[in-house]
Amino acid sequence: MKFIVDGMLGKLTRWLRMLGQDVQYSTQLDDAELVAMAEKEQRILLTRDTELYKRASAKGIDAFYVAGKTEAEKLAELAERFDFSLKIDLNHSRCPRCNAKILLTHKEKIAGKVKKNTFSFYSEFWGCPNCGHVYWQGAHWKGIRATLEEAKKIRGS
Ligand SMILES: [Zn+2]
Numbered sequence: 001m002k003f004i005v006d007g008m009l010g011k012l013t014r015w016l017r018m019l020g021q022d023v024q025y026s027t028q029l030d031d032a033e034l035v036a037m038a039e040k041e042q043r044i045l046l047t048r049d050t051e052l053y054k055r056a057s058a059k060g061i062d063a064f065y066v067a068g069k070t071e072a073e074k075l076a077e078l079a080e081r082f083d084f085s086l087k088i089d090l091n092h093s094r095c096p097r098c099n100a101k102i103l104l105t106h107k108e109k110i111a112g113k114v115k116k117n118t119f120s121f122y123s124e125f126w127g128c129p130n131c132g133h134v135y136w137q138g139a140h141w142k143g144i145r146a147t148l149e150e151a152k153k154i155r156g157s
Helices: 010-018 031-040 050-058 071-082 116-121 141-155
Strands: 002-005 022-025 044-047 063-065 103-105 125-127
Touching: 002 010, 002 031, 010 022, 010 071, 031 044, 031 050, 044 050, 050 063, 063 071, 071 141
Parallel strands: 002 022, 002 044, 044 063
Antiparallel strands: 103 125
């Protein structure tokens, strides 16, 4: 299962990638290009644009209209429709920035790439082999968990 999203869904893209989903996203593509790429790469098109939704559906492309207002609502409806888990396991996550699979990395390798406090406080870090960004389950993780819990409640599981 692979997705392509319209340019308005950048935040949702980052969530889906963290959840391990393969998501193509670009603000540079126009509607025709989005539809063409969905067709070529066999991706499900996620959009908040009714015109684009209709256009893709008419071409026989698997498209889904994202109705939710909050990220939790959007994640809940997508998890329900496409049947994926609302649990983030960074060992299966993709880079929120570039969609490459991130990898658990040796701590020594990221020395100097994160702040000293972060480096000494946390033991597990994941790196993106494509863009080089480093991830860890820091203080911001509380907010991430809260959003996922909210999404699970909406989904009813
Ligand atoms: Zn990356």
